[in-house]
Amino acid sequence: MIYHGARASDNVTSAPRRLGCCFTKEGTEMPTATVTPRKESAQPKALPAPNSDFYQLAETLDPEELALVKQVRAFLEAKVAPIINKYWAEDAFPFELLPALKELNIGGVGLTGYGCRGGSAKLFGYVAMELARVDPSFCTFWGVHNGLAMGSIYFDGSEEQKQKWLPPMARMEQIGCFGLTEPLVGSGSGGGLTTTAKREGDTWILNGQKKWIGNSPWCDLSVIWARDLGDNQVKGFIVENKTTPGFSVEKMEHKVALRVVQNGLITLTDCRVPEANRLQAGNSFRDTARVLRMTRYMVGWAATGCQMGAYENALSYAQRRLQFGKPIASFQMMQDLLAKMLANVTACQCLMLRLAQMADEDKQQDHHASLAKAFTTSRMRETVGWARELLGANGILLDYNVARFMADSEALYSYEGTLQMQNLIVGKAVTGFSAFV
């Protein structure tokens, strides 16, 4: 099996183009495709390279931000793209990439101090978009660690806790996960967590299960959200996976989306955690929601990146795939699909850019992030579906780099709160009525 590119027998005119490109600010030349016109004597025609930055969003980055984004893209194209389909097929995480990823220094992008990379909310989002453009799983792994786990400690930890936990996490020496969802409680986790925390002196005893927890089968520490039996409020606890008795994880099998991300079912059986590991500023679900606001914002960017990857690969394929003696990109109905995909991508990019400005001005509220998550993930489902349609049968083969985006988009659509939950949050904000139950 080959995992990238087309076979010679597929009636595709040339090897697939490496999808670099489009940092037009510095005039980087984009790779071009060619197609030979029907007249034997004519020169091959240079075709525009796929570029999903149609409205030149990259121009809004400052030089330092642009440099990091370019580094991230280069890493993904050189190291991740060539091997990721293989890992996806094998339902395995590419640990071989971790040393190079650490060197990229993107731990703690968007967070200030404590050894974090720092930078704006826009940079945080842009990095997520770039990661998802090549691999939504890789973006999710990073988002769980950088956003959910580090974000929980950053927003809800005491100064001492931040000093202790964040620097090694920023260096990616310690990887984290975030345990909120349970086997019986997903959307309703705000009011219905069944995992309990009981205080005994300076120790908390946790009991319950957490399902779907990304990175948990192999990571170092888990932020576990549990209901305090004392005051019935949701509280966060840092659990050291490998050394805490009563903590166990079973890897979840048979996922058909984000197969590179390792999700786990965590079981807590009289799991004893010191008071020093309780997030000192996380005293109710409102404090959990503060983290989710940031990560839903991130998923909006990831959903945009996922569409960019599908669109660029679909366009590249359309330029090379011949039917009736012509590239399918020359057919009107194929151009209609491509224009609709690009419109979705561009709409999402512009929406996320404005939300980034609001986040950087500390104006983003829960309902703003929810609207973005709902809109971008809905557009993403359309876009990846159109990309898959454009490829015909090859659209369902991993080898052609569209099927993976299509499958992975289903997870992005549901995690961090479903479409219905996001729209209920928006609905409450605009009507003044809560319609959750």
Ligand SMILES: Cc1cc2nc3c(=O)[nH]c(=O)nc-3n(C[C@H](O)[C@H](O)[C@H](O)COP(=O)(O)OP(=O)(O)OC[C@H]3O[C@@H](n4cnc5c(N)ncnc54)[C@H](O)[C@@H]3O)c2cc1C
């Ligand atoms: C790949 C993946 C990775 C994940 N990673 C993590 C992780 O790292 N940590 C973590 O804590 N969780 C994680 N999750 C869990 C995820 O956040 C939940 O799956 C999600 O919140 C939805 O919960 P649920 O699947 O239990 O669906 P349910 O809550 O059972 O919902 C089922 C359906 O009912 C609808 N629904 C529910 N309530 C209402 C209502 N009041 N009104 C209208 N419709 C309603 C929902 O919208 C949905 O369509 C992950 C999930 C996936 C798929």
